[in-house]
Amino acid sequence: MCEEEILRLFPERIRGRWQEVAAQAEKLQEIRLRAGTPLTILVDGRERFVDSGGRIVDRQEAAARQESAELEEILKHLCQYSIYAFADEIRQGFLTVQGGHRVGLAGQALLDSENHIVNLKYIRYLNIRIAHQVKGAADPLIPMLYERGRVVSTLLISPPGGGKTTMLRDIIRQISNGTAYGRGINVSVVDERSEIAGSFLGIAQNDVGIRTDVLDGCPKAEGMMRLIRAMSPQALAVDELGGVEDMQALRAANGCGCRLLATIHGGSLEEVTHKNYMRDVMEEGLFERYVVLDRAAGAWGIEGVYDREGKPCLRR
Amino acid sequence: MFKAIGIICILIGCVGWGNMRIRQERERIRHLQTMQRILERIKTEIAYGKHTLPEICLLLTEINDTSYQNCFRRIYEASVEGGSGLPALWKTEFQAFFKGQPIREEEREVFAGLPDRLGFQEETGQAENIGQAEAFFSRRGRQAEESCENRTKMIRSVSILTGLLLTIWLL
Numbered sequence: 001m002c003e004e005e006i007l008r009l010f011p012e013r014i015r016g017r018w019q020e021v022a023a024q025a026e027k028l029q030e031i032r033l034r035a036g037t038p039l040t041i042l043v044d045g046r047e048r049f050v051d052s053g054g055r056i057v058d059r060q061e062a063a064a065r066q067e068s069a070e071l072e073e074i075l076k077h078l079c080q081y082s083i084y085a086f087a088d089e090i091r092q093g094f095l096t097v098q099g100g101h102r103v104g105l106a107g108q109a110l111l112d113s114e115n116h117i118v119n120l121k122y123i124r125y126l127n128i129r130i131a132h133q134v135k136g137a138a139d140p141l142i143p144m145l146y147e148r149g150r151v152v153s154t155l156l157i158s159p160p161g162g163g164k165t166t167m168l169r170d171i172i173r174q175i176s177n178g179t180a181y182g183r184g185i186n187v188s189v190v191d192e193r194s195e196i197a198g199s200f201l202g203i204a205q206n207d208v209g210i211r212t213d214v215l216d217g218c219p220k221a222e223g224m225m226r227l228i229r230a231m232s233p234q235a236l237a238v239d240e241l242g243g244v245e246d247m248q249a250l251r252a253a254n255g256c257g258c259r260l261l262a263t264i265h266g267g268s269l270e271e272v273t274h275k276n277y278m279r280d281v282m283e284e285g286l287f288e289r290y291v292v293l294d295r296a297a298g299a300w301g302i303e304g305v306y307d308r309e310g311k312p313c314l315r316r
Numbered sequence: 317m318f319k320a321i322g323i324i325c326i327l328i329g330c331v332g333w334g335n336m337r338i339r340q341e342r343e344r345i346r347h348l349q350t351m352q353r354i355l356e357r358i359k360t361e362i363a364y365g366k367h368t369l370p371e372i373c374l375l376l377t378e379i380n381d382t383s384y385q386n387c388f389r390r391i392y393e394a395s396v397e398g399g400s401g402l403p404a405l406w407k408t409e410f411q412a413f414f415k416g417q418p419i420r421e422e423e424r425e426v427f428a429g430l431p432d433r434l435g436f437q438e439e440t441g442q443a444e445n446i447g448q449a450e451a452f453f454s455r456r457g458r459q460a461e462e463s464c465e466n467r468t469k470m471i472r473s474v475s476i477l478t479g480l481l482l483t484i485w486l487l
Contacts, residue, residue: 004399007399008399011401012399012400012401012404013401076435077401079368080368080369080370080395080402081368081369081401081402081403081431081434081435082362082367082368082369082370082434083434083435083436083437084362084366084436084437084438084439084441084442085362085366085367085368085439087437087438087439090437098396119437200396201371201374
């Protein structure tokens with residue numbers, strides 16, 4: 001990812017201020033913009049601030065404060081001045097922009113009579129999470145994801161910002177292209193939030209392999225069923241499992257002989273086991289590998305790899 | 317002999333001027349109809365395709381008008397590949413394009429100022445707002461077409477008459 005891509009996140013008028021931040025593109029993880037508060041960035045796991053001249057500083061007192069009007073301008077720019085096209089994403093509280101970067105949104109929620117969020121207004125908080133394609137991030141994992149030349153169903157576990165999506169993307173790329181442990185296979189990806197492939201106009205912007213089909217912007221449960229019927233994949237990949245519907249779709253995919261590659265939020269294997277909707281899936285042995293990621297201190301780390309019974313195959 | 321040649325030249329010149337004015341009027345109608353078609357397409361792409369404006373610009377590079385095609389291609393390239401803000405690009409591109417075109421000031425402003433109509437959080441509302449601009453061009457196009465026939469006759473008569481008067485005066 002280059003400097004230019006970070007700068008393009010901002011309207012031309014204010015790009016000058018983000019030059020120094022953009023120069024840190026490879027280590028940059030987050031840009032947090034909150035109305036009336038200091039401009040904050042997360043670089044290599046460390047919180048830093050940006051002053052009015054665009055310099056990166058350590059003291060929050062020296063940082064420039066974010067103006068509300070400018071925040072709105074940034075949001076419009078991120079939405080390519082077509083906010084209507086991102087209405088569903090805004091309702092869900094995030095949007096994915098070109099390059100697969102995810103922008104979290106918060107403001108005032110508008111509710112319907114059944115207390116469902118119908119829209120967000122006064123969006124005053126943006127969290128721009130910078131997507132990184134790290135080719136080779138999955139190298140240490142790949143030998144453990146094959147058994148007798150076939151890919152095993154794998155669940156990646158880590159807290160938010162732990163590198164799950166980056167790892168999943170590289171696993172997809174490698175098993176799609178083929179590795180020393182197995183031939184390349186057809187992989188279908190349900191990219192609900194456009195984070196894995198970073199599709200733009202339907203074309204994957206990230207390298208997800210030569211045998212990969214991407215269904216972009218589709219809810220996971222529906223997308224999985226659709227892809228099984230339409231693309232006959234040998235492996236199916238989804239990001240951030242999170243509900244009973246997703247689990248039912250996973251069971252259906254598994255029943256069709258598809259290998260599953262998925263991620264879920266969690267600090268450890270035990271934590272995931274305590275999620276109601278996961279318990280049954282784990283008992284059924286849907287996943288043959290559980291990979292717990294730990295990105296402490298900015299390192300791309302594998303905390304542990306476990307088999308379907310939860311016994312460690314590898315532990316750091 | 318020279319007088320006869322002079323008379324013919326004057327008459328040809330006046331009729332030519334008249335034809336040029338008629339052509340300008342027809343050109344204006346063509347522009348109005350093209351702009352209406354463009355806005356109708358934008359409205360449809362927003363309402364049914366939920367496409368973003370840069371994506372719509374890319375789709376509009378397929379319209380059957382080379383000069384507009386080129387404008388949309390430049391806007392798309394600068395906004396998507398260059399990352400520039402679309403409203404400013406749209407305004408600059410169309411203000412430059414409309415220079416020297418037989419389009420009235422108000423019509424230029426409505427089309428070049430289209431990005432000012434953006435900002436709706438919902439596609440139907442956004443499409444309806446674009447629809448207002450479309451209705452404006454549809455109305456203008458209809459009015460221009462209705463008056464074109466009469467104006468054509470008038471301009472043609474005036475140009476011939478001017479030629480004759482000029483000839484008589486010079487003789």
